[in-house]
Amino acid sequence: MRFKGTALLAAALVGIISYYFLIDLPSEKRKNKEKDRAEKVILFDPENVKGISFxxxxxxxxxxxxxxDEWQMTAPVNxxxxxxxxxxxxxxxxxxxFTRVVEESSKDLSPFGLDIPGLRIILSMNNGETKGVRVGDDHPMGNKVYLALLKGSQVLAADVTKNRLDRSAHDLRDKTILDFKTPLIKKIEFIRNGKTLNLIKDKESWxxxxxxxxxxxxETEITNLLNKI
Structure with a gap:
């Protein structure tokens, strides 16, 4: 009888553990994932973005x-x-x-700096859809900003500042001085005060x-130099 009772207890314990790992835990993870998706300011896949504007x-x-991994700036410069x-x-x-919904449907967006937003971020998706966000004023208490989608009057607050969302042309353009592939370089010439120093690659050595x-x-120092350029 004692063995039978122990076996039943073990079976019940296995059942509880199985329920937790097979049903309860996946359900909790799914709910957390759905909650996270519901709180996204803009729901999109970065790989499906074909254009972006500020x-x-x-x-x-x-x-x-x-x-x-290839982008071309078309404005304000090419x-x-x-x-x-x-x-x-x-x-x-x-x-x-977003951390909270400030107003579900605001009749006046001016108190939040969203009537004439200082920044609009617009995404062009591969499927032809356009998504984006209007960025308003920073929250008076700091470390928050007011946001609204491109369409609608719902006002959101997010734990980020306006500057964190802003980008300049300098930030987004390639700043490479010279565009080349390091393994293809065979010679480097330095000229200073009329004197010349040459680095010449012979097969795999310099x-x-x-x-x-x-x-x-x-070789290590020369390769590092080329990579910095």
Whole structure:
């Protein structure tokens, strides 16, 4: 009888554990995921964005995607975009949650700086849809900003400042001085005060040549120099 009671207790315990891991825990994770999705300021997948623009007054910064990790700035200048900067911003924006709904349907957006927002962020999606957010004033208590979607009058508050959402053309354009692939470089020439120093690559090694004097170059230092340029 004692063995039977122990077996029944063990079976009940297994049942409870199984219920927790197979039903209760997945359900809790699903609810948390749904809650997180519901609190997103803008629900979108960064990989489905084909264009992005920042409008501040009469100034608009526009970038369009040319392919995987490749962006082109089309306004205010035509220049190569900084793919990493754009990717990091889209990731940040896609993970931005609002902390509370300030007003469900505001009849006057001016107290929040949303009637004529200082910043509009507009996303062009691959499916032709347009998403975005209007950025209003920072909260008087600090570390919060008022937000509203492109359409509608719902006012949201998020734990981020206006400056954190703002980007300049300089922030988003590629700042590479010279565009080249390091392994393809065969020669580097330095000219200063009429004197010339040459770094010449012979197969996999580098030679330093100055005033007809040749010495083996430090491959690590030369590679680091090229990567910095």
């Amino acid at each position: 409008t501040k007054g009469e100034v608009t910064i526009t970038l369009k995607g040319l392919g995987i 220049a190569k975009g900084d793919a990493l900067a754009v990717s990091e911003f889209l990731s940040f924006l896609s993970n931005l949650n 030679q330093v040549l100055e005033n007809r004097i040749s010495a083996k170059g430090n």
